[in-house]
Amino acid sequence: MLVHLFKSGRIDGAIVTRQTGPFQREPFLAESESDIRDAAGFFFDTSHGMKRFSDYYITYSQFREFNPLIQKGLQRVAFVGTPCQIRAVRRMQILNIIPADSIKFCLGLFCSGNFVFGETQREKIAKIGGFQWADVSKINIKTDLIVHLNNGETKNIILDELEFMKRFACYFCPDYSAEYADLSFGGIGAEEGWTTVITRTPIGRAVMADARSKAIEVGRQAKQPRLAARALKNIRTWSAKKRDTAAKNRETLGKKFPDIKHER
Numbered sequence: 001m002l003v004h005l006f007k008s009g010r011i012d013g014a015i016v017t018r019q020t021g022p023f024q025r026e027p028f029l030a031e032s033e034s035d036i037r038d039a040a041g042f043f044f045d046t047s048h049g050m051k052r053f054s055d056y057y058i059t060y061s062q063f064r065e066f067n068p069l070i071q072k073g074l075q076r077v078a079f080v081g082t083p084c085q086i087r088a089v090r091r092m093q094i095l096n097i098i099p100a101d102s103i104k105f106c107l108g109l110f111c112s113g114n115f116v117f118g119e120t121q122r123e124k125i126a127k128i129g130g131f132q133w134a135d136v137s138k139i140n141i142k143t144d145l146i147v148h149l150n151n152g153e154t155k156n157i158i159l160d161e162l163e164f165m166k167r168f169a170c171y172f173c174p175d176y177s178a179e180y181a182d183l184s185f186g187g188i189g190a191e192e193g194w195t196t197v198i199t200r201t202p203i204g205r206a207v208m209a210d211a212r213s214k215a216i217e218v219g220r221q222a223k224q225p226r227l228a229a230r231a232l233k234n235i236r237t238w239s240a241k242k243r244d245t246a247a248k249n250r251e252t253l254g255k256k257f258p259d260i261k262h263e264r
């Protein structure tokens with residue numbers, strides 16, 4: 001989708017996240033098709049820049065990349081982010097905070113929570129899943145954490161097993177499916193190799209309509225109303241679960257420190 005927006009001249013940059021090491025990533029202003037392709041994929045690890053604070057505050061920052069955006073004078077930029085990041089951009093846009101006016105397309109990711117992905121946590125996940133990190137080719141999240149190994153095997157770890165490494169702030173976040181994005185993307189509800197997409201705004205619908213004939217392949221699920229309805233039901237269930245948990249956890253805020261187990 002980003003490549004299509006770029007090639008068709010609708011954006012001149014995209015704020016994404018690129019990998020900088022086996023378990024590190026950083027926010028990044030992509031300015032070419034190859035930049036965008038290099039940044040594809042799912043990454044754990046909280047952001048750099050605001051790392052010191054980003055595990056504790058509700059939004060973890062991707063905004064370091066606003067500086068090059070201003071310096072280079074880019075005015076048509078797409079922003080990819082988790083629900084908290086999309087909300088922050090929308091707040092900035094409503095308050096007219098520059099350079100949020102340059103963000104023309106918000107592409108949100110479904111998110112049940114992000115994780116503190118340090119060495120201890122990595123060791124523990126490998127133990128739970130029964131694999132070695134050296135053998136991992138790719139990881140993704142749907143209703144489980146899915147670890148793809150180089151030998152073609154996959155290991156599924158239920159998300160409840162990852163609670164010990166969830167970012168503290170994610171316990172209070174009510175948004176699962178990036179409700180303020182123009183388009184939301186996730187693995188849940190989609191068959192292997194496909195992505196579930198929700199169009200949410202007129203801009204999002206226009207982007208989808210334009211891309212679907214040229215750059216996007218529409219799967220059999222989207223063409224069959226029953227399968228699409230089942231995917232939507234699934235997303236609604238996960239959204240309600242995240243909203244209810246956040247509401248419950250927020251009740252204790254300001255009264256006492258919430259009783260949440262969190263290993264560091």
Ligand SMILES: Cc1cc2nc3c(=O)[nH]c(=O)nc-3n(C[C@H](O)[C@H](O)[C@H](O)COP(=O)(O)OP(=O)(O)OC[C@H]3O[C@@H](n4cnc5c(N)ncnc54)[C@H](O)[C@@H]3O)c2cc1C
Nearest residue numbers: 016017039040041043110111112114141142186187188195
């Ligand atoms: C922390 C996190 C939690 C998620 N939880 C769920 C979930 O519970 N259920 C679900 O169905 N889907 C979840 N997803 C979304 C899913 O894993 C895929 O990212 C999504 O389906 C898009 O896949 P794709 O292959 O179409 O995208 P790709 O073409 O691979 O593009 C992904 C884009 O996301 C950007 N990106 C990657 N990691 C991050 C990050 N940590 N922060 C900001 N941007 C990033 C990349 O730079 C790239 O532009 C989660 C994603 C993240 C990053």
